[in-house]
Amino acid sequence: MTQTQLNVEQSNATSFDAVTENHLAKHAIQVHKFGGSSLASSQCINRVLEIIKSHCQINDIIVVSANGDTTDHLFSLYQLAQEQLQASLEEQDPRPLEAAVAALSKQQQALITELLNANNAKQLIHSLAADIEQLKAWLTGDLSAHHNNILAFGELWSARLLSALLNEKLCPSNSIDARDFLVIDNEVDCLVDTATSAAQLRQHRQFGKLAVITGYISKDERGHTCTLGRNGSDYSATIVASLVDARNVTLWTDVDGIYSADPRIVPSARKLHRLPNGVAKELGRLGNPVLHAKTLLPLINPLTEHHTHLHVASSFDAQVAGTEIGKFGQIAKQELSVTYLNDLLLAHSESFIGEAANKVRAEFAPICVDDKQGFVVITQAQQKALSQWLASHDTEVKFNPVSIIATVGHKVAERGDIKARFKRSLRSVKPLHLVNSDNSHSVIAILSEPCTPEILNNVHHDMTKDARHIGLVVAGLGNIGQRFLELLPSQLAKVEALENTHLVGLLSSKKALINNDGIDVNQALSLFEQDSQGYDNQQLLSWLSHHPYDELIVVDITPSEDFSLLYEQFFQQGIHVIGANKWAASSSTAHYNNLIQQAERHHSIWLGNTTVGAGLPINFAIDDLRHSGDEINQIAGIFSGTLSWLFETYDGSTSFSSLMLDALQQGITEPDPREDLSGRDVQRKLLILARKAGFELSLDDIDCQNLVPEHLQALDTQAFLARADELDEFFADQLARANADNACIRYVARLQATPQDDSANGLKLTAKVSLEVLAKTDAFANLTPCDNIFQISSRWYQDNPLIIRGPGAGRDVTAGGLHSDLVNICQQLASKQNQVKIKGIN
Numbered sequence: 001m002t003q004t005q006l007n008v009e010q011s012n013a014t015s016f017d018a019v020t021e022n023h024l025a026k027h028a029i030q031v032h033k034f035g036g037s038s039l040a041s042s043q044c045i046n047r048v049l050e051i052i053k054s055h056c057q058i059n060d061i062i063v064v065s066a067n068g069d070t071t072d073h074l075f076s077l078y079q080l081a082q083e084q085l086q087a088s089l090e091e092q093d094p095r096p097l098e099a100a101v102a103a104l105s106k107q108q109q110a111l112i113t114e115l116l117n118a119n120n121a122k123q124l125i126h127s128l129a130a131d132i133e134q135l136k137a138w139l140t141g142d143l144s145a146h147h148n149n150i151l152a153f154g155e156l157w158s159a160r161l162l163s164a165l166l167n168e169k170l171c172p173s174n175s176i177d178a179r180d181f182l183v184i185d186n187e188v189d190c191l192v193d194t195a196t197s198a199a200q201l202r203q204h205r206q207f208g209k210l211a212v213i214t215g216y217i218s219k220d221e222r223g224h225t226c227t228l229g230r231n232g233s234d235y236s237a238t239i240v241a242s243l244v245d246a247r248n249v250t251l252w253t254d255v256d257g258i259y260s261a262d263p264r265i266v267p268s269a270r271k272l273h274r275l276p277n278g279v280a281k282e283l284g285r286l287g288n289p290v291l292h293a294k295t296l297l298p299l300i301n302p303l304t305e306h307h308t309h310l311h312v313a314s315s316f317d318a319q320v321a322g323t324e325i326g327k328f329g330q331i332a333k334q335e336l337s338v339t340y341l342n343d344l345l346l347a348h349s350e351s352f353i354g355e356a357a358n359k360v361r362a363e364f365a366p367i368c369v370d371d372k373q374g375f376v377v378i379t380q381a382q383q384k385a386l387s388q389w390l391a392s393h394d395t396e397v398k399f400n401p402v403s404i405i406a407t408v409g410h411k412v413a414e415r416g417d418i419k420a421r422f423k424r425s426l427r428s429v430k431p432l433h434l435v436n437s438d439n440s441h442s443v444i445a446i447l448s449e450p451c452t453p454e455i456l457n458n459v460h461h462d463m464t465k466d467a468r469h470i471g472l473v474v475a476g477l478g479n480i481g482q483r484f485l486e487l488l489p490s491q492l493a494k495v496e497a498l499e500n501t502h503l504v505g506l507l508s509s510k511k512a513l514i515n516n517d518g519i520d521v522n523q524a525l526s527l528f529e530q531d532s533q534g535y536d537n538q539q540l541l542s543w544l545s546h547h548p549y550d551e552l553i554v555v556d557i558t559p560s561e562d563f564s565l566l567y568e569q570f571f572q573q574g575i576h577v578i579g580a581n582k583w584a585a586s587s588s589t590a591h592y593n594n595l596i597q598q599a600e601r602h603h604s605i606w607l608g609n610t611t612v613g614a615g616l617p618i619n620f621a622i623d624d625l626r627h628s629g630d631e632i633n634q635i636a637g638i639f640s641g642t643l644s645w646l647f648e649t650y651d652g653s654t655s656f657s658s659l660m661l662d663a664l665q666q667g668i669t670e671p672d673p674r675e676d677l678s679g680r681d682v683q684r685k686l687l688i689l690a691r692k693a694g695f696e697l698s699l700d701d702i703d704c705q706n707l708v709p710e711h712l713q714a715l716d717t718q719a720f721l722a723r724a725d726e727l728d729e730f731f732a733d734q735l736a737r738a739n740a741d742n743a744c745i746r747y748v749a750r751l752q753a754t755p756q757d758d759s760a761n762g763l764k765l766t767a768k769v770s771l772e773v774l775a776k777t778d779a780f781a782n783l784t785p786c787d788n789i790f791q792i793s794s795r796w797y798q799d800n801p802l803i804i805r806g807p808g809a810g811r812d813v814t815a816g817g818l819h820s821d822l823v824n825i826c827q828q829l830a831s832k833q834n835q836v837k838i839k840g841i842n
């Protein structure tokens with residue numbers, strides 16, 4: 001198989017910028033690390049194969065951890081062997097160890113036979129048998145000398161199996177034992193001998209073969225096996241990335257990103273879409289299992305300033321955008337998470353006071369240090385070494401078992417409000433101490449008891465309950481769009497429900513400005529002028545599918561049918577839509593029903609109060625009646641501000657056409673007044689309201705009287721305007737007849753649902769929009785020019801219909817109506833319960 005047969009794709013957390021970047025960048029190497037959870041069973045491994053097929057090129061690098069809990073298994077073998085060695089002769093019983101080795105061997109054999117064809121399986125089982133013999137020899141021989149060699153089997157088997165499977169099913173591949181190239185000088189500091197390691201790695205990579213490298217293990221300068229510590233394969237992946245100047249590292253795991261707390265324990269944890277480097281480092285340091293403490297170190301090359309991007313993604317759901325780790329602005333810096341570690345020790349000693357504390361910092365990198373009170377928190381594994389180190393300084397030390405719970409976020413230790421909230425959230429737990437981490441990215445509470453799921457959930461709730469970040473994309477920067485943006489700064493400042501709403505995108509029909517770090521709302525339009533770039537729908541959808549917000553709202557203030565055709569894809573991504581655009585809500589029945597279904601299925605909210613009657617709450621009123629159990633049977637009114645103006649003003653003193661041209665001048669009509677006179681706009685509005693009221697009908701079911709005579713319909717705009725006086729006779733005639741009966745003419749929309757005689761439940765619908773003759777006393781006859789009126793009859797409003805009346809068009813009222821929809825959505829989203837849905841762990 002050749003390189004081109006593997007799909008060439010950007011990492012799944014592609015940013016909008018990345019999409020528009022130079023396509024040559026696609027050929028930069030990417031490193032993909034698959035953790036143990038992603039390789040735990042043959043089903044998982046087949047999933048990994050699919051990911052490699054769709055996300056990798058042949059010159060990429062795969063780094064693997066041991067399958068599932070193999071490393072735990074190897075650790076327990078070592079412990080069992082140690083117990084055997086320490087037991088007296090009578091107590092010795094080799095059977096548990098033999099059984100455990102046999103179980104491990106069986107597990108590996110099962111993976112091999114389930115995945116490979118008989119021939120390939122045979123070869124791998126042969127190699128496995130040799131390894132098992134070696135393992136047994138080490139377990140019963142010079143055990144401690146082989147501690148790391150024993151642990152190394154996990155990654156070795158995993159790499160060998162995946163490589164064989166790739167060879168059999170997908171592409172040429174070779175497995176590389178990291179001990180053949182990765183030299184780490186000092187296991188404590190994990191100092192990589194970059195020059196030697198890079199040169200040796202080059203020798204082992206084979207052109208045209210996808211390299212599968214063992215994570216977790218390396219060698220020291222004498223060639224002895226070392227490990228990088230638990231979860232160390234993440235670190236292996238970033239070291240390898242630095243050796244080959246890779247562009248991206250993706251850590252594929254069983255969770256689709258880094259969450260604000262361990263999602264296995266905290267079901268309401270939120271995904272952190274973007275994690276600033278420093279915060280990610282702090283999370284790794286405080287034991288977040290998705291990020292090994294040192295993972296981030298190799299990502300920036302201080303010499304070349306080459307910067308590798310890091311992503312966390314789920315191998316169980318490869319399409320879902322994960323967490324991107326990097327350098328971000330203010331919005332990402334506001335994110336908070338809560339993490340904990342049990343089984344720690346609090347050590348008090350004079351050697352931890354003042355300047356002297358720096359030595360213990362350098363030597364042990366404790367979890368936290370208080371150099372005023374003289375204490376540190378360390379892991380139990382560090383106790384012995386710390387005691388010895390203090391003994392050599394001739395100081396005494398007192399250890400107490402403790403746990404920690406920490407709130408982590410960009411410079412949280414410098415944010416008084418957050419510290420105060422954290423303190424309040426811990427009131428019932430009564431922590432022994434609260435300590436700021438040295439880098440200020442966490443505040444750590446030291447607890448005398450273990451941190452329980454209940455404590456973690458409570459503290460997480462208090463720290464993150466109002467932290468839902470909402471991104472706002474405004475499409476359409478015309479008259480209303482501009483007014484919407486003008487109102488936005490003051491709305492964001494004064495409406496509580498908009499507290500975490502950020503303007504992140506502006507779109508015109510040709511250009512886009514997208515900024516995940518937020519667009520300054522006070523200069524939105526000038527920033528758009530300066531920085532927007534050409535885009536197409538594909539680029540837009542690609543960015544939207546990877547947006548880093550809890551929720552995203554697109555406000556469609558365009559008149560574009562094309563743009564409305566994207567709604568389906570917006571809904572499929574869970575994006576919410578506020579539409580002033582009438583196209584989608586008045587599209588064909590099949591299209592409209594599908595949109596409603598998609599929105600429901602993906603929990604997207606679709607509001608369009610301004611599609612009819614601008615800011616008047618007509619859609620709300622109909623929705624409310626319907627959802628309160630009422631049944632609407634009549635909707636009527638004057639729905640067009642333009643036609644309202646024309647007929648309220650037309651009294652015969654001036655000709656209809658000169659009135660129309662006057663209205664055109666004042667911007668009351670569309671640039672081509674036939675769009676208003678055709679009645680199509682009113683027809684669409686009636687359809688939208690009818691659907692809201694629960695009736696299923698299409699545009700064709702509504703009779704529409706076109707006020708433009710046929711011979712003027714096909715002309716271009718200029719020609720029509722030049723011949724506008726040909727309209728006059730018709731309207732003069734209509735007016736004269738109405739006047740004769742002391743009546744007037746108005747363009748009215750009417751929908752009536754009457755029970756069918758032949759069926760108990762069936763309704764007969766009649767709907768039309770047309771010029772009507774009305775008594776001068778009629779409610780529809782006395783409007784302020786431009787106003788709309790809506791009259792609703794229902795079971796509850798039968799004899800005396802509900803009437804809503806007021807300005808049905810205009811810059812302020814329409815932009816205001818859009819803001820009302822925005823607040824409405826944000827309020828609904830605030831009460832939406834976050835519930836982690838992760839295929840890997842649920």
Ligand SMILES: Nc1ncnc2c1ncn2[C@@H]1O[C@H](COP(=O)(O)OP(=O)(O)O)[C@@H](O)[C@H]1O
Pocket residue numbers: 034035036037038065231252253254255257258259260261262263264288289290841
């Ligand atoms: N804050 C967190 N965000 C995401 N996952 C977390 C977090 N804290 C703990 N976890 C857990 O970490 C697990 C992944 O870690 P790990 O077992 O090391 O993965 P892998 O085997 O892929 O290396 C997930 O199952 C997840 O439940």
Ligand SMILES: N[C@@H](CC(=O)OP(=O)(O)O)C(=O)O
Pocket residue numbers: 034035036037065066071072154215216229230231232233234
């Ligand atoms: N297998 C090793 C190394 C590792 O990184 O594993 P994982 O990617 O499953 O966390 C461990 O269990 O510690």
